[in-house]
Amino acid sequence: MMRRRVVAVIASLALLGLAAGCAGDSSTLDRPKPQAAPGHRMMPAQPTPPAQPGEAQKTDESCNPRASVRPTTPLPPPGKMPAGTYMAKIQKDGRLILGTSQDTLLFSSRNPLTGRVEGFDVDMGRQIAQAIFGDPDKIQIKVIAYDDRVDAPRNGDVHIVADTMTANCARWKDVNFSSIYYEAGQKVLVSTNSPAKSIEDLGGKRICSAAGSTSYDNIAKVKTKPIPVAMPAFGDCLVAFQLGQVDAISTDDTILAGMAAQDPFAKVIGPRFTEEPYAMAMSADHPEFTAFVNAVLQKNRENGTWAATYKKWLGAFGPAPKPPAAQYK
The missing domain is CATH 3.40.190.10 (Periplasmic binding protein-like II)
Incomplete structure (x- = not known):
């Protein structure tokens, strides 16, 4: 499995490298330095246990957002x-x-x-x-x-x-x-050999999402207390997942479907647990x-x-x- 995982990582890194070297529109390729949300710490280059998350913020229900x-x-x-x-x-x-x-x-x-x-x-x-x-x-x-x-x-x-x-x-x-x-709705992506059936089965596990996304905030609201890990973008989460730095990725089901299509050793689990x-x-x-x-x-x-x-x-x-x-x- 590790050899196959390394192959998947190399393929993802190659794709990201090729993308970064291409031109064809006026998009900015430079990424801002990641910012940690209050109560959390960013994943370092080498896997180390992240800090425990702070209390989840209460959802603002003061309007009809639709x-x-x-x-x-x-x-x-x-x-x-x-x-x-x-x-x-x-x-x-x-x-x-x-x-x-x-x-x-x-x-x-x-x-x-x-x-x-x-x-x-x-x-x-x-x-x-x-x-x-x-x-x-x-x-x-x-x-x-x-x-x-x-x-x-x-x-x-x-x-x-x-x-x-x-x-x-x-x-x-x-x-x-x-x-x-x-x-859309939020789900979780895990390794194909994971026994988890939903995000509730990932208590204490490191789950990656993009900094500044509602998906990141929602991870801290899960009762079994998985550990939110912030990355600048979901592509960075996928690479961290393939390198074993995080145990799972959680965001909208449509985004996860695209990730699973890039990694044959990943699967999307569980029902939607949010509306997005x-x-x-x-x-x-x-x-x-x-x-x-x-x-x-x-x-x-x-x-x-x-x-x-x-x-x-x-x-x-x-x-x-x-x-x-x-x-x-």
Whole structure:
């Protein structure tokens, strides 16, 4: 098993190295240094027992996180954004800046052959560019860390974020979210020889997730007390898992399915133990942009674009379900 595991690690490292050496869009390849969440410590290069996690934070339930700004109707024609709107500014800038990751297979990962970041989330951003410019290629992809997904649109570093990002009340206090475009749920990835059937069977075990993600926070809420381990991104979790530095990875089931496809000695276990409604994040200073994005999403639910996007990237999981129904304030 160890020999096969080393082979898998080498393959993953080769893929990551190839991706890092490719060019083909304006994505930033430099990774920020990982930041430990309060009460936790980052995994070092060599496996050592991490500190015990602090108490899990209580979930903010002060809002309906699925309810967004009611969409603008009718949509303005591409290339003719209303004066004074954030869409007009984006149009003047000449491209939509999308914040996303580069290592979330099927949603936003760098193609090692072309160097381009692509996936379901990226296509969500391209559809907004299409609506603004009439050209989905008028987009600049900026790779951001998971814990920058709120700050990047709030500070104006990007126009919009589509990055397997769960809409929740705590984040709504800092950014606006679109209506929900995908329903996911958290599960766990373990070795194929693990007897664990769910995350509750991993008490005291080291479980990796991305720093700044809701998945990381949820690990500390499990009653059997698994040990959360933070990494800058889920690709780093996969390498740490293959090197034996962590016992498992926990995040949304769709992300884990992509990881399992890369590692024949890994499997996804258990039922979903959370609901993770994905939405796009934008600055709260421009509610007209949120309304515009919601109008685009609604149009694409109705005309089959959402279903075609699902089939393109996630069709291996089965026929496209109905897209999530929009909810508005």
